[in-house]
Amino acid sequence: xxxxxxxxxxxxxxxxxxxxxxxxxxxxxxxxxxxxxxxxxxxxxxxxxxxxxxxxxxxxxxxxxxxxxxxxxxxxxxxxxxxxxxxxxxxxxxxxxxxxxxxxxxxxxxxxxxxxxxxxxxxxxxxxxxxxxxxxxxxxxxxxxxxxxxxxxxxxxxxxxxxxxxxxxxxxxxxxxxxxxxxxxxxxxxxxxxxxxxxxxxxxxxxxxxxxxxxxxxxxxxxxxxxxxxxxxxxxxxxxxxxxxxxxxxxxxxxxxxxxxxxxxxxxxxxxxxxxx
Amino acid sequence: xxxxxxxxxxxxxxxxxxxxxxxxxxxxxxxxxxxxxxxxxxxxxxxxxxxxxxxxxxxxxxxxxxxxxxxxxxxxxxxxxxxxxxxxxxxxxxxxxxxxxxxxxxxxxxxxxxxxxxxxxxxxxxxxxxxxxxxxxxxxxxxxxxxxxxxxxxxxxxxxxxxxxxxxxxxxxxxxxxxxxxxxxxxxxxxxxxxxxxxxxxxxxxxxxxxxxxxxxxxxxxxxxxxxxxxxxxxxxxxxxxxxxxxxxxxxxxxxxxxxxxxxxxxx
Numbered sequence: 001x002x003x004x005x006x007x008x009x010x011x012x013x014x015x016x017x018x019x020x021x022x023x024x025x026x027x028x029x030x031x032x033x034x035x036x037x038x039x040x041x042x043x044x045x046x047x048x049x050x051x052x053x054x055x056x057x058x059x060x061x062x063x064x065x066x067x068x069x070x071x072x073x074x075x076x077x078x079x080x081x082x083x084x085x086x087x088x089x090x091x092x093x094x095x096x097x098x099x100x101x102x103x104x105x106x107x108x109x110x111x112x113x114x115x116x117x118x119x120x121x122x123x124x125x126x127x128x129x130x131x132x133x134x135x136x137x138x139x140x141x142x143x144x145x146x147x148x149x150x151x152x153x154x155x156x157x158x159x160x161x162x163x164x165x166x167x168x169x170x171x172x173x174x175x176x177x178x179x180x181x182x183x184x185x186x187x188x189x190x191x192x193x194x195x196x197x198x199x200x201x202x203x204x205x206x207x208x209x210x211x212x213x214x215x216x217x218x219x220x221x222x223x224x225x226x227x228x229x230x231x232x233x234x235x236x237x238x239x240x241x242x243x244x245x246x247x248x249x250x251x252x253x254x255x256x257x258x259x260x261x262x263x264x265x266x267x268x269x270x271x272x273x274x275x276x277x
Numbered sequence: 278x279x280x281x282x283x284x285x286x287x288x289x290x291x292x293x294x295x296x297x298x299x300x301x302x303x304x305x306x307x308x309x310x311x312x313x314x315x316x317x318x319x320x321x322x323x324x325x326x327x328x329x330x331x332x333x334x335x336x337x338x339x340x341x342x343x344x345x346x347x348x349x350x351x352x353x354x355x356x357x358x359x360x361x362x363x364x365x366x367x368x369x370x371x372x373x374x375x376x377x378x379x380x381x382x383x384x385x386x387x388x389x390x391x392x393x394x395x396x397x398x399x400x401x402x403x404x405x406x407x408x409x410x411x412x413x414x415x416x417x418x419x420x421x422x423x424x425x426x427x428x429x430x431x432x433x434x435x436x437x438x439x440x441x442x443x444x445x446x447x448x449x450x451x452x453x454x455x456x457x458x459x460x461x462x463x464x465x466x467x468x469x470x471x472x473x474x475x476x477x478x479x480x481x482x483x484x485x486x487x488x489x490x491x492x493x494x495x496x497x498x499x500x501x502x503x504x505x506x507x508x509x510x511x512x513x514x515x516x517x518x519x520x521x522x523x524x525x526x527x528x529x530x531x532x533x534x535x536x537x538x539x540x541x542x543x544x545x
Contacts, residue, residue: 175358176362179423182352182355182356183375183423184351184379186379193375193378194364197367198366273365273409
């Protein structure tokens with residue numbers, strides 16, 4: 001009996017592990033791949049519907065085939081790189097300012113109760129205004145189109161970063177302050193060694209939200225006077241009736257947005273010390 | 278030897294209209310002496326400890342350590358809390374070395390001192406582990422090492438063992454008392470556990486509440502290391518229990534030592 005059992009175990013062992021490898025592979029690549037295939041299928045089907053309707057056939061270039069062809073052309077010509085760099089620069093600058101303003105203010109309103117009470121209403125009010133609503137004011141207030149766009153992105157990024165930061169500060173265990181003070185921490189040491197590491201994962205979660213909003217706000221913001229960037233490229237493609245290029249740029253926007261979010265996700269977990277989060 | 282403490286007529290209330298938490302507390306502790314403050318929850322013993330540490334300023338009176346008035350916390354008199362409060366993003370070693378890092382010690386000095394202290398508390402093999410992977414008792418040992426790293430002359434303990442299981446607690450009580458004795462550190466322990474007070478101190482101050490004050494002082498003249506069931510131990514325990522009978526809320530007596538009073542007395 002025991003020999004049979006052990007024999008069965010030997011046969012069962014590798015089969016089980018092979019199955020777990022397959023299921024791991026599936027959950028990591030298989031399911032996302034199926035999702036992408038479905039999206040492509042819907043896209044292709046939409047293109048086919050448009051192409052087969054005489055009234056709409058002028059827009060047939062939105063379909064996957066022409067789009068990917070246009071994408072390859074864009075990449076080959078080198079225009080795309082310059083376009084992406086312009087857009088990333090604006091988002092990066094907007095995020096940087098959002099961070100530089102949002103983190104200290106977030107720490108302040110998270111740490112000082114009075115500051116929170118004073119700031120709460122105005123900040124919640126400002127937060128709910130679409131960043132794009134600032135567009136006319138931005139155009140008046142800033143000399144260059146670039147700074148106006150960066151301002152709009154700051155207005156989008158500062159709130160999630162600020163509120164995540166203050167949330168993180170509020171979650172700090174008060175006994176850490178006691179312990180650190182007791183061990184002789186100075187004000188700056190308290191900020192650098194205790195507060196920043198304690199809240200960094202919350203701050204990064206705020207940055208992740210901010211990146212999402214910034215990337216969404218960027219495209220319409222780039223409809224403003226500038227002559228570079230992904231938003232401009234979309235507008236330009238529309239004006240020249242280059243629908244395949246337009247669709248290719250939409251694709252690029254989606255892919256870059258996804259990549260940015262993935263990088264932020266990695267940073268969030270890199271700084272995360274919460275055991276059960 | 279340094280680390281003498283003198284508490285001079287310390288009174289406290291959290292605001293002018295609030296009730297008086299502490300009234301005219303006067304204690305003097307010799308350098309290297311181990312004392313306990315024992316009383317029910319709400320008698321202000323923990324508040325008194327915070328005042329001694331400098332984390333809290335008293336409403337009246339003052340605390341002097343080695344003749345100097347305490348105005349702010351210092352790494353020369355370290356406090357341990359009920360929770361170990363380790364910093365979860367740091368390794369065990371980084372936690373222990375934090376006070377030295379704050380003081381600007383070199384990496385080499387920190388490594389040497391943390392090695393030595395982790396050896397002392399029996400956690401040398403855990404140096405590089407995450408502090409979150411440790412058990413409650415181990416975390417409290419790391420907190421002890423962290424408190425000792427800055428070579429304090431005074432160790433202030435705010436019920437640091439009350440969240441631990443009996444065996445771990447008992448081992449830590451003996452270790453902390455032994456380390457304080459060996460290094461000549463003055464210890465002030467706040468506890469509601471009579472056994473713990475007898476186990477770890479040269480003198481025990483009994484506190485009562487409304488307002489928080491010291492009502493009795495009992496000398497514990499038992500040789501070190503101490504054993505729970507020795508005759509002397511029982512005698513002093515009885516003295517403390519008698520002192521306690523005078524304090525308020527006698528009916529909830531059992532909660533004083535976490536319910537172990539009944540279990541222990543039946544064992545004796």
